Amino acid sequence: MAEYAARELTEKDFLQETEEFVQPMQPTRFGNFTEDDLDSIELLKDEKATTKQTTWGVKLLRDWLIEKNENPAFEYLSPEGLAVILRRFYAEARSKTGERYSKSSLTGIRASVNRHLNSPPYHRNVNIIRDREFKAANNIFVALCKQLKADGLDSTKHKTPISTYDLRKLASSGVLSSSDPLALSRKVWFDLTFHFGRRGREGFRKLTKSSYRVRESYDGTKFVEFTYSEKTKNHPDDDFETQAKMFATGGENCPVAAFAKYLSKLNPGENALFQRPRVNVKPDDKVWYCNSPLGENKLGSMMRDISKAANLSTIYTNHCVRATACTVLDSAGVETRHIMYFTAHKNEASVRSYTNKLTSDQSHGMSGILSKSLGYQTEHNGVVILLSLQWAVTLHRLKLKTPSCPWHLDKLLQTLASPPFQIPTTRVLHRYFTVALLVVP
Template sequence: MFRPRVLVFFFIISEWCADNGQDPVFEYLEPQELNNLLRSFYCEVRRKDGEHYSSVSMRCIRAAIQRHLRSAPYHREINVITGPQFVSANNAYVGILKSNKDRTPVPKHKVPVQPEDLKKMFSTGVCSNLTPVSLQHMVYVMITLHFCRRGREGLTTLRKDSFIFRYDDVGTEYATMSHLQSTKNHKGDQTNDPDNKQERRMYATQSDQCPVAALKLYLSKLNPKQDSFFQRPKSMKKWVRSDTTWYEDAPVGKNILGNMMSTISDQAQLSQRYTNHCLRATSISTLIHAGFSRSDVKTLSGHRCDASLDSYFQPSRAQKRKLSDTIHNAIAASSSSTSMTSVQVQGLVPAPSTISRAPPSPNPYINYDMPSAQSLQRAAQPVRHEEVEVQASSHHEPAELAAKLFKKCTFNGSVVINVHQHMHRH
């Protein structure tokens, strides 16, 4: 007798045979023909949405085919998984598994709530003690952050007695869980923790957003007829602030609880739409950026290994800005030390509009049309002061000579040109 899950996977190949013109009764095919059919099936089978089946699903499909062929009334003495007759089919199967691995998307971790958005949640009154809804939002955010709770996990199982209040050895009040809930990393752990090894604490503060005071107010306003911790808030038409009960005798639905942070994001008009799990990422990232060790963070988050925290070691927005500013300051400091300055020819070269082209000189020692390579090399050096000596004939003016000699030249820094006139002896 097939289990329902096995039948589901077996029906996949039956539907594929019918859709692709293959004989759906493939149980009696010869090994070679069955091998060809399975090879085509592994390569072409798709989900109804057109996507490839996952590697786990492909393994289950192949195992279901093998079990089907071995069961009554067929009792085939063949093995489509390890049999030598099905080498090409299994090679195609392995290729599909490898391609599935390449198509597997990289896990996308939730982003923490930005500090500005966290402040805005409270400053806008979306998380406050003003109304039944805002008080429930405030308590939800507080317990999720302080106890590092996962997105939707265990919200519907919380009861009014799930939280208790205690005092530490110095007399400071705090709230903690009365029992350990079953979580993804700690299955079935519903017993008490007598040694307080896994106790998570939410301490009272002297501020308007005191989490302990908010939790006490919320518990005092819950409906006594309902044991659920998250109860449906009264409508504003029925609610009066002086009422002793702010909530109805009905629990909040799982979908509303699962989208609690998205609702808060919309009402507070945050910079983006956060999910419930973003609050858990906020708790872990805040502790990491504050310098707490991995062991301290794991005590709150419940992670079992250090590698699980690697995804949370990401720079915050402020840290990213600081990284960018540091690089920019290094570039700015380097640029200022080598910045271009205007070329200063001290009183020797007049404005370009006043320079007239001199007739060709009979002096063979000076080429007015093209400066010498040595002169260009010395003039182009980035120094503050450079002296260039040029021998010129007595009948040429210094300004005219300089304009001719350094035509189309570019200077970096401050350049001083001294032109000495010497009489040419024939």
């Protein structure tokens, strides 16, 4: 017992002495992150669509390696070994149906593999597109792209702008209006996409009620502006503040009035800007929308649904609205460098991919003029559109752009009824002339 008591006393003494040296843990100023934590954060730099594209490209390469009885862990190959593999892969890559990939698909596959190698957890610090070790592989890549173009498989296509006819049909169809929840939601989406040059599917689901605000200019005109810098595909690493604004126009189709009404009808329990429309609501109901947001797929097919509802001549995509805005601004004489601030493009060449093309109306008009010079009988609409636009520009420069002046239309009709055109003066001329005046600033 004495020995036990002595041992117990010794342990107590030890604990007491130890407590004098052990201080309680103080809260730390800085965070603690493992390598896995840091890798997870780094992966957030890529958009969801980019991550999906990368996964697809890497899987394709890995499937090819397995089929060829090669080591699928290509991430650990030396640059020289990887170059040999890629040289064969570019030439032999095929779709599930055995078809060759287009130039744009091949370019995307190569970029996907490059991103994968330089992302966590590998961080290879190699560039399969530019490094000299991959010159032979990239020579094959360039040769294949030229061959695809020669064979008609260069399928890179830019989105088609909405035609003037479809724009006017859309405006008069009632599909975009403030009369009911669905039409109002569609109108606000289209107005924001059109006036701010938004990309087809980018960022709509992340928009909140406070993403845009209504303000007044120095002369009292109300306008809508974006409230914060947004990360976009063209500006993933820097904050880009769009300088575009949507000004009030007055009338029943005023985009600012529609936006203000839309905000007032949103569900207070949901912060998303785009919410699911309620059914069977009354005009004087305070809330027109459900306590749940519109999904990404629904937002991504918005212009397709609008095209079907308005019975347009073509089923347009969301990105067609952005292409239309660029084309309209360019046709009106807005400088490319100013359009860049509107669309958030980083260089003028990207803007010209939209504007260095003839619209369907311009093509139709030019074809009509050429055919008429040969004495062919032609449909008149194309010529009328082109001449109406020319007259609208002239009248605008003379400061006579007022539809109330009757001689505007009379002068146009006299010109079209005279040689060499001799086009009958029908109501269609009035319609196209009005369209021309509306699209010229």
